[in-house]
Amino acid sequence: MEGVTRHLERSKLWSIFTKHAASILIVAFLLHLLHTRYNTQLRRFPGPFLASFTSLWQVWVASSGKAEEYYMEVHRKYGPVARIGPNEISFAAPAAGRSIFKTGQGFHKTEFYTVFLPNNIKDIFTEIGEDVHATKKRYTVPPYSLSSVQQHTAQIDALMVKFLQKLDDFAYQGVACDLGKWLHYLAFDTLGEFAFANHFGFVDAGTDMNNTIATISDSTYESGIIAQMPFVERWTRSIPIWNYLPSGKNKLFLLFNKSTEVLQRFQGKETGEREKCLLRSLLEAHQANPDKFNLNDVLAVSMGAIGAGSDSTASTMNSFCWHVLSNPHAPLSDIVQFHEALELPYFQACLKEVMRLQPAVGMNITRQVPAGGTEIDGVYVQEGTQVALNGWVLHRDKETFGSDADVFNLERWLKASEQELKMMERSLFQFGGGSHVCIGRHLALFEINKTLPQVFRQYNIRVVDPTHPPAHRTGFFYIQDGLRVYLEKR
Numbered sequence: 001m002e003g004v005t006r007h008l009e010r011s012k013l014w015s016i017f018t019k020h021a022a023s024i025l026i027v028a029f030l031l032h033l034l035h036t037r038y039n040t041q042l043r044r045f046p047g048p049f050l051a052s053f054t055s056l057w058q059v060w061v062a063s064s065g066k067a068e069e070y071y072m073e074v075h076r077k078y079g080p081v082a083r084i085g086p087n088e089i090s091f092a093a094p095a096a097g098r099s100i101f102k103t104g105q106g107f108h109k110t111e112f113y114t115v116f117l118p119n120n121i122k123d124i125f126t127e128i129g130e131d132v133h134a135t136k137k138r139y140t141v142p143p144y145s146l147s148s149v150q151q152h153t154a155q156i157d158a159l160m161v162k163f164l165q166k167l168d169d170f171a172y173q174g175v176a177c178d179l180g181k182w183l184h185y186l187a188f189d190t191l192g193e194f195a196f197a198n199h200f201g202f203v204d205a206g207t208d209m210n211n212t213i214a215t216i217s218d219s220t221y222e223s224g225i226i227a228q229m230p231f232v233e234r235w236t237r238s239i240p241i242w243n244y245l246p247s248g249k250n251k252l253f254l255l256f257n258k259s260t261e262v263l264q265r266f267q268g269k270e271t272g273e274r275e276k277c278l279l280r281s282l283l284e285a286h287q288a289n290p291d292k293f294n295l296n297d298v299l300a301v302s303m304g305a306i307g308a309g310s311d312s313t314a315s316t317m318n319s320f321c322w323h324v325l326s327n328p329h330a331p332l333s334d335i336v337q338f339h340e341a342l343e344l345p346y347f348q349a350c351l352k353e354v355m356r357l358q359p360a361v362g363m364n365i366t367r368q369v370p371a372g373g374t375e376i377d378g379v380y381v382q383e384g385t386q387v388a389l390n391g392w393v394l395h396r397d398k399e400t401f402g403s404d405a406d407v408f409n410l411e412r413w414l415k416a417s418e419q420e421l422k423m424m425e426r427s428l429f430q431f432g433g434g435s436h437v438c439i440g441r442h443l444a445l446f447e448i449n450k451t452l453p454q455v456f457r458q459y460n461i462r463v464v465d466p467t468h469p470p471a472h473r474t475g476f477f478y479i480q481d482g483l484r485v486y487l488e489k490r
C-alpha cells in the first residue's frame, strides 16, 4: 500500500514537472544569468548590460568587424575600467597596460588565442602554456633579431625593385592603383623571403594567388569571433563543420605546400647563405633539440609567422599612406634615402602617430590574472579574471597624448618635451608587451622603414577620394580595403 502511494506521488510530481517543464527551464536559465551577473566581484564594474550575462555580446562585437570602435565607445561611456564579459574587464589607461605586460607578473594568455591558425599544432602565438611557449620562443628568437633580419636586405631590395616597376606601370598609364593591395602583396612576398628564402610571387602575379590573402583574412576574422567563446571550438573540434567555413575549404594550401616543400628540400642538406631563413634556423634548432622542438613545431612556427606578420605589416603601411596622404599637414617631401629613415624625425613622427592612432591589432589582447589576484591601475582584480587591453583605446588616453588624442597630429611627437616624449613612447602598445611582445617587430619596422620612404620619394601620390577612408574589417587585425591612389613619377 505504501509503495503504491509513493508511486502515485512520484508520477504526480513527474506530471507537474512535464506540464511546467518550459517554465522551470526558463526560471533556471534566468537564475543562471543572475548568478553570472551578480555572483562575482566584477559586478562593481560598469559596462554594457548584456556583456555581464554572456560572452555573446563579445561575439556580436567581433562579428561586426569593427571591434576597436565598440571598445573605444565602451570606455568613452563607462570610464577607464569596464566589464565587457561575464569574467572579463577592460582597461583604458596605459599604466594598466604597463602593469599587465610587466615581465614576471604571472599574467598569461587566455584560451582566446587557441582557436587561431595554426591551432592543431601550436606556434608561439597560439601556444598559451607559458612554459611550452618559453621553450618554443627560445628556439625562435634568433632569426627575428634585427641583425638577422638585415641579412635579408638583398632579397628584400630585389622585391622592392619589382614592386616599384609595377607601380611605375600605373604611373605611366595614369590609372588609379589600389596601393593598399600592392603593399599587401609586398608584405606577403617579404615574409616568404624571410621565412622560406623564397617569395611567393604575389608581386610578380599582381593578384592574390589561390585567394591566400583573403583566406588568411577570413580565417582571422572567423577565429576572432569563435575566440570569444573558445569552448565552442573545443567541443566541436571533432565535427567537420569548420571545413564548411569560407576559410576552411581552401585551408591555405599555398602556405602549407610552400612550408612543407621547403622543409623537405632543407632536410639533411647543407644550405648556402642565400637560403638562410626562419625555417632553416628552426630546422637547425630542431636538429639540435629534437625532443624539445619537433618538426611540427618547425612547420607551425614558420607558417604562423606568415599569418601574424602579413596582415599586420600591410595594415600599418595602409594606415600610414592614408593618414599622410589625406592630411595636408603631413607631406613627406623631405625624404631622400630610405636607409636614412631612422634618422628622419618627420617620417618617424608620422609613423609613430599612425601606429598610435591605428594600431594594426584592432581586437583586444587578453590575459588571465595570476593566482592570488593583483592590483591593476589602482583596482584590485581577483585571480582568474580575464583582463583586456586594446591599443586603440590605450592610445587615446588624453592624459598621456593630449586633449587631441582622437585625431592625427604628428606634431605631438615633434613638439613634446623630453619627459612627455618618454611617457608617450612608454604608452605605445602597437606591438603588445612583456613575454609575448611581437617577435616580428624588427622585421616589420625594417620593412616599413624601407618601403614607405622609398615609395614617397619616388612618386607624388594623390588619393582618388580623400573624403572616404578605405573600408575595413577587423578580425584580429584591422584590415583595410580600397586605398586607391594616382601615382606620378617624381
Ligand code: HEM
Binding pocket: 124, 125, 137, 191, 304, 305, 306, 308, 309, 310, 312, 313, 316, 359, 360, 361, 365, 366, 429, 430, 431, 432, 433, 435, 436, 437, 438, 439, 440, 441, 443, 444, 445
Ligand atoms: C606592424 C606589424 C606588426 C604589428 C603591429 C604586430 C603586433 C603584434 C602584437 C600586438 C602582438 C601581441 C599579441 C598579444 O600579446 O596578444 C604580436 C605578437 C606576435 N607577432 Fe606581431 N605584429 C606585427 C608584425 C609581425 C611580424 C612581421 C611577425 C612575423 C614575421 C609577427 C609575429 C608575431 C608573433 C609570432 C607573435 C606572438 C608572440 C608571442 O606570443 O610570444 N608580427 N604582434
